[in-house]
Amino acid sequence: MADADPRIDRASATETETVILAPPLTGMTEAPAKRRVWLCPVLMISVPLLLIAIAGYFWLTAGRFVSTDNAYLQQDKVSVSADVAGRIVEVAVRENQPVKAGQLLFRIDPAPYRIALAQAEAAIATARVQVSTLATDSGSAAADISSAKADIALAQATYGRQAELMKQGFTTRASFDAAAQQVAAARARLATANASANKARVQVGSGTGGSGAPAAVQAAMVQRDKAALDLARTAVYAPVAGTISQSDRLQVGQMMITGLPAVSVVAAHAAWVEANFKETDLNKMCVGQPAEMAFEAYGGLKLKGHVQSIGAGTGSEFSVLPAQNATGNWVKVTQRVPVRIAIDAASPRPLIAGLSTNVTVDVRGHC
Template sequence: MSDMAMTADAVEMAAERKTPKWRNWLMLSVPLLLALVGGYFWLTSGRYVSTDNAYVQQDKVSVSAEVSGPVAEVFVRENQRVKKGELLFRIDQRPYRIALAQAEAQMKAASVEVTQLQTRSAGTDADIRGAESNLGYAQRNFARYSELLDRGFTTRRQYDDALHDVEEARERLANARASAANAGAALASGGTSNQPAIEAARVAREKALLDLKRTEIRAPADGIVAQSDRLQVGNTVVSGVPMVTIVRSDDIWIEANYKETDLAKMYVGQPAEVEFDAYPGMKAKGHVASIGAGTGSEFSVLPAQNATGNWVKVTQRVPVRIRIDAPTSRPLLAGLSADVTVDTKGGAER
């Protein structure tokens, strides 16, 4: 029996010697690791707020013409990148060139009319001087006949004729002065260039030139051409109706719609991390640029009316604008879905 007991003890001691030491370390490290992970989540709980209700946004400019007419030429295509001032399309210019020619002809006609008025005004001065001279002569002649009549050396008829000549001379002088007043009223002071008729013709010419220039529609900003289906040669352009859209490439942001309960510790300037559904693995650093002035439902076309008996409280969403701090390795397209995480402990409270 003693030999058998010694054999059992030897087997047990051999088994203990064969047990690897790393197993003991593993048994101790697992609880320690769980404790560390639990402590990390306890310390960081509530620090990060995330949402997957976020989308890439870009400014979109609807381009319309300020004049109407058929499209004569198209210089861009869908998804083409353009620079500010680049020609997009041209409207048929022929009607506007004719209008410009008419305005220039009206300007010349106005210049001729003003010259005629000036000549007429100068002529009225001579008419007034002649009428005044005739009146003086008639008055002197009438005075002589009046004296002769008193002495009995003339007839009543000759006296009446002299009086009639004086009245006619006065009437001619009044008419000459009225014509001069009318000619002066038609002319403005300051020379030929300041005359109302010439100014009106000049304004009409400038409008014709502006309309002709507006037949060439150019890109209002750098960006990418979109929604250009209606931009076809022969299509009629109506003033004020958008024909094409330019998606601006110089201003990109993320609009993250956070629950109102996530805003308690959120401030402008806090760092954020953005992931994109279209580009798995790509992350972008950003920051909170602004927090919306109202919830999404508040600015909807038909805001919710909660003054009813069966009202149910719903957590509202507030748009938070996230700015990307550095260019990304892949292009950010308007409307892409994103996941945004904001570090509410980072940055400074504002």
């Protein structure tokens, strides 16, 4: 009867299904357990080794490098101004344009300076005419000297005869005094002629420097040279090769004042990095130590360099308003010293003045 009972058959079937399904579930739970057993020893060994390697790296490199991100790329910036005043009539460059040394930047109206040069040339001609006149006066003065000497000789002879006649009583005192007065007058005329001749010789004489030209002519030639120099300076050229910057003041028609900066040229021949290191980083730093520079503008670009010089004072010493430490609320602040880093190799990317830079200096080599 038990075999014929359907409830007993269903219960037996359920037990059979349970027994058949149990082995696969047991196998699925054993595989992760095996993997965890294999992973634990690996982690227990690798993690300490990794920590030891990191600690060893920091221990080996501790004190080897000093770095700062307070560093900026610097380049020579030449402010160009006009040596003469005038109105700008030509502008030959534009902003950010590369230029070569000696290239025309702008030109000032040359017309007033051409007139000044012509006036200087006329002054030279006038001076030469004056010198010719003085030379003629010098010849006249020589003739006057000869005439005065002849008058003196005649007056002295007359005076001698009057003196003999005076001794014999054959002349009057008035005639004797007149003869003496004629001698004195002749000597005065001779002195005047000598003075005139000396004056003419001095005025006709050579100028300074052994040029052989009369002083008046030489002075006029100097004025001519100055006028020619001013005319040449109406054209302003680039003093160095570089890139044009701050050219907004170069406008045709604008008046240019002498000495006022008109445009800047950022020199292309030299660039360096000014790194402001903490004063506590300078203990082992010295000139010549290698350095590496990374630029925030160019990811991945690193340039080699070396310490070229260490500043003679901290940044606060040369500030417009230096710190006043002799106060009651004084707080100690770590000072920074500018260190100049020279770039040893050419950069594949353009170096722009003012770029932010990260500098690392290898201080293994002691000073």
